[in-house]
Amino acid sequence: MSTGQWLIAPEGTTWFFDAGAESLDFAAAPEPVHGRDLGEWLAARYERLDATEASERDLTDARGLRAAITRLSIAAADQESLGPDDVDTVNLFGATPDIPPTLAGGRRQAGAGRLRTGQVLSTLARDIIAILSVEPERIRRCDAEDCRRVFRDESRTVNRRWCSMQRCGNRAKVRAHRARAAQALAG
Ligand SMILES: [Zn+2]
Incomplete structure (x- = not known):
């Protein structure tokens, strides 16, 4: 599954943020206020889930999992x-049935039916469990002091600095350029 999503910045511009993992994208998304916010966000990523499937209970669950x-x-x-409470939360969600893997080309529909929101939440919980268990050092934060967004660094050398090159990376470049220009003027 490809990761990343378009977010709206406080100044109103849209920008693409790839947190590098499904669970971290989920945490980076705007907090779902209504069941339909949750349903639409999840259904855009998990095609066998109906956007209208999320119940009020699912919404409460999702908000708790997202916070953890x-x-x-x-x-x-x-x-x-x-x-420890957050560890318990992700373990609890991860212990419930997730999205089963399926192979195309069979005659029966086993495992290929509609998904329930709970299965998707379990999949997201298992994703963060796997990341924290195997390569926690890949979880990093944007270098920009006023950002500090969390992402999973997928680069081979684990040296990703910015949430987005176009956003914080570029702002840092502009700042560095201005500082050099000011120094040149002063010198
Ligand atoms: Zn940033």
Whole structure:
């Protein structure tokens, strides 16, 4: 599955943020206020899920899972210990049935029917569990002081600095350029 999503910045512009993992994209998305916010976000990524499937209970669950993923990923990026309550939360969701793998080309529909929101939440929980268990050092934060967004660094040398080159990377470049120009003038 490809990761990333378009977000709206405070100044109103849209920008693409790829958190490098489904679970981190989920945590980076705007907090779902209504079941339909949640349904639409998930259905855009999981094609066998109906956007209208999410119940109020699913919404409450999703908000709890999202908050736990957010806190755990920040703790991992800051090399702090993981909150036991948040660990319990992701483990609880991960222990329920997730999206089963299916192979195309069969005659039966086993495993190929509609998904339930709970299965998707379980898949997201298992995603963050796998990342935190295997390569927590890949969870990092944007270098920009006023951003600090969390992402999974997929680069071979683990040296991604910015949430987005077009956004924070570019702002840093402009700042560095201005500083050099000011120095040249002063010198
Ligand atoms: Zn950033």
